[in-house]
Amino acid sequence: MSLIKPVAPQTLNPSDVQYEHQDAPMSSDWFLKEGIPGEGPRPDWLLPKYTSMEAQAQAYPELMKVSRTDASAPESYQLESVADVFDPESSYIANLTAKAKTHKLSQDAFGDMVGEFASYQKSLLPNIDEEMKKLGDNPQRRLDTVNTWATNHLSEKSMETLGKIAYTADVVELMDEVRQKMHGLSSRIPVGQNLEPIKIESVSSIDAEMASNYARYKTDKAYRDQLTERRKQALGED
Secondary structure, X not given: OXXXXXXXXXXXXXXXXXXXXXXXXXXXXXXEEOOEEEXXXXXXXXXXXXXXXXXXXXXXXXXXHHHHHOOOOOOOOOOHHHOOOOOOOOHHHHHHHHHHHHOOOOHHHHHHHHHHHHHHHHHOOOOHHHHHHHOOOOHHHHHHHHHHHHHHHOOHHHHHHHHOOOOOHHHHHHHHHHHXXXXXXXXXXXXXXXXXXXXXXXHHHHHHHHHHOHHHHHHOHHHHHHHHHHHHHHHOOO
């Protein structure tokens, strides 16, 4: 005979079960990841096209690309800030803006990119103040002399080419030497079968001669006239 009294099986009532976080009902319209519902209302930052945080996190890199470029490319880009460096009508700029539109760059992004390139281009140009100092005393007059001579003696095409060259002190001195040599060639006087040697003079050398012979310069009119004529020739004013 058994001394154990049989116990009738008990049924489990679901209402008696206590769940953790019972005060935060699970949501069915958004998920932490597939199969795991989120708690509470759907977060504002979860985009409507995604049903779970995991799906949106996986798409984040592409979302960032879209946020930078989506619908932000203008019909035409403004180039006023770099007009002193780039010609807006050039084929280079046309190709550049076409590429920018393809990648949907905003005006700000395009402006930053072109602005940096313009700054680089400007950095390659000579410092005008420094170059003028290299030309010695009265550099503007020397520059004007070279420009006047070039205008009077070079073709329009050559002047256009010269305009594309940065006017450094070296370029000005080169042009001044060419000017003086051409003047010397035109001043040669035939002597039998030989020609007298070319004498190249600069304004500074003539001024130095005048300073060293200032007493004669003040009293000798013929000498003064001679120096004045030589100075005009050196300046290309004859």
